[in-house]
Structures are given as C-alpha cells and as structure tokens.
Amino acid sequence: MSGQKWGESFLKSGLPLEHLTLLALKSIGWTCELHLEYRRENREGQLRWFEQDVIGYSPESENGDVEVLAECKYHDESRFWFFLPCETEEHLAQYGALSAGENLYVDSAVVHSAPYEVLAKPDAENLLLLAPKCVWGVTVSRDGTRQPNAVEEATKQLAFGFVPFCLEHLYGFHSSRAVSVLPVVVTSARLFRLRPEIRSLDTVRRAASPDDIADELSWLWYYHAPNGQLLNHNMAEIDAYKKGNRYARKKPIAQQLLALWTFPHWIAVANINATARALADIYAKFSSLPKDFSGDRVIAQIWKDRAEKGPNRRV
Numbered sequence: 001m002s003g004q005k006w007g008e009s010f011l012k013s014g015l016p017l018e019h020l021t022l023l024a025l026k027s028i029g030w031t032c033e034l035h036l037e038y039r040r041e042n043r044e045g046q047l048r049w050f051e052q053d054v055i056g057y058s059p060e061s062e063n064g065d066v067e068v069l070a071e072c073k074y075h076d077e078s079r080f081w082f083f084l085p086c087e088t089e090e091h092l093a094q095y096g097a098l099s100a101g102e103n104l105y106v107d108s109a110v111v112h113s114a115p116y117e118v119l120a121k122p123d124a125e126n127l128l129l130l131a132p133k134c135v136w137g138v139t140v141s142r143d144g145t146r147q148p149n150a151v152e153e154a155t156k157q158l159a160f161g162f163v164p165f166c167l168e169h170l171y172g173f174h175s176s177r178a179v180s181v182l183p184v185v186v187t188s189a190r191l192f193r194l195r196p197e198i199r200s201l202d203t204v205r206r207a208a209s210p211d212d213i214a215d216e217l218s219w220l221w222y223y224h225a226p227n228g229q230l231l232n233h234n235m236a237e238i239d240a241y242k243k244g245n246r247y248a249r250k251k252p253i254a255q256q257l258l259a260l261w262t263f264p265h266w267i268a269v270a271n272i273n274a275t276a277r278a279l280a281d282i283y284a285k286f287s288s289l290p291k292d293f294s295g296d297r298v299i300a301q302i303w304k305d306r307a308e309k310g311p312n313r314r315v
Helices: 002-011 017-027 089-094 150-169 200-207 226-241 251-259 270-288 295-310
Strands: 031-041 045-056 065-073 077-087 111-116 131-141 178-186 190-194 215-219 217-222 266-271
Touching: 017 031, 017 045, 017 065, 017 178, 017 270, 045 150, 065 150, 065 270, 077 150, 111 150, 111 251, 131 150, 131 266, 150 178, 150 226, 150 251, 150 266, 178 270, 190 217, 190 266, 217 270, 226 251, 266 270
Parallel strands: 065 178, 077 190, 131 217, 178 266
Antiparallel strands: 031 045, 045 065, 077 131, 111 178, 190 215, 217 266
C-alpha cells in the first residue's frame, strides 16, 4: 500500500481531524476531551449508542464560560459542502422554522445557557452577525455529482446529542455558575454559499465551478430546522430529567428547560483551517455581552441542600 493511499485511508477514519480540532481549540487556550457517548433511537426505532467527537471548554472568565459540542466530518479533496443563503425572516419561515413568531436571530437562540440564562439581554442580536447565515446543505463532488449528504448526517448527529449533553453537563449542577453551550461542526470540506442574487436555473446550469455562483466561506451559521423526531427525542430526555430532579420545577431552571426543547437552532460550521479563529471570535463577542449572574444564588442553594442531605441523595 502506497504512503499516499495509506494516509488517505487514515484520514477517512476521522481521527486525524478530531486531533486537529483538539489542537485548534488548545491553540486559543481551551481545554478539551474526546468522545462523549449518548443513546437515541435510530431510523428503525432501535435504541443505539451514538458519540460526539470533541467537547471544548473555554478559559474560566468572569464574563461567562462557553462549552463547545463539536462533530467532526472528514472529506477528501474531491468533495465540498454547498449551502443556501438564509438572511431574512422570510427565509426562516420558508425553510421550516417552528418559531411561532419568535425571533430566532437573537443571541439566546444561538447559545443555550443553563441552568439559567446568563445573558442580560438575551433578545439582542449580536452573535449571528459574525458570519453568513445558511440553510439546507448538501455534499457535492468536483464534477457536480451530489454525494451522500454528510452535512445532514453531521448536523443530525450533533442535534440529537445536544439536549442529552446539556442535561448531563449543564443541568447536573457541577458548576457554581451557568455555562453557555455552542454546537459546532468542524469539517475538512470547502464551504460554499449560493449567492443571494442567483435567481435563474440557467445561471446555475452554465456554472463551470462553484465559484461562478457561490461564495467560499471559512465558516458560517447553519440554521437547523427541528423535525418531529428531534422534538420528541428532546422532550423525552427532558421529561426523564424532570422525573429524577426535584429542582427542575424551580425558577429560573424550569424556564430554561422549556427553551431547550427546540434546540439547537443554529450550528456553527467551520472549515478546520478556520476553526480556531471562528471560535475565538464567537467567544470574544460572547464575553463582551452584558451578563446577569443572579441565578448563581439558585445553584448555591442547591449545593447547600445537597451537602445537607449527603452525597448519595438524589437531587
């Protein structure tokens, strides 16, 4: 087996991309761990174990902490990801946003903070301004042939793992302060977004390459429209959590649990070469936003109750 062939085979295992993602996070001062397992039903309705690739933890800061839940997807150089633009509320309505009139461009729709909301102005619109907004991605080869949809595979894997991750890591009261979690897909594929002004099939038909009709992006925001399967999965996870945790009815925890049901709304999708820069920019913007840590009193009381009841008592 030639060195080149062996190397490509190793890359297809996904492990080198996970390694590079970990290095990208460490380069901006984050700590990481690999491979988080969770269970969900597959397409056949069978309960199976699935895995998230990388968990990243921002440096501790008085301006708030962020955790990244990352799915890594490797592609060889013959394939790229292609997305549609999603710039207006009309786009969200057209593409299946279950918003019921809710503004999904707000910061609280980008990161989920738990067990209480840390953003002093959760309805402000800041984070989505950092990169172009997209929807409906497909995987395409250099010759234009549509490939198995790795975009859907990666985002679905991430979406189904989001609520279990939040319930275990954010609603487990392991920290004395709320943490904000961000879903991220890291890929080796080049990213393209169709130009909004393209309105003719003939224009697309005449394209000799994606550059003729699309802009290449280093990273983007991807709108993830939840379907019934995901909503049922999320609700089942939340209901199971409520049954085992008497603090789930306590404000402001109950309010955040309700908001968690339809998450995630937006996923940051980044080429591996831009991952460090993208996450550094997101974290810097998040850190600059005003915070409200008054919910710390709720967690402090929970910790006090647990200490008084003993380490083996369920909360």
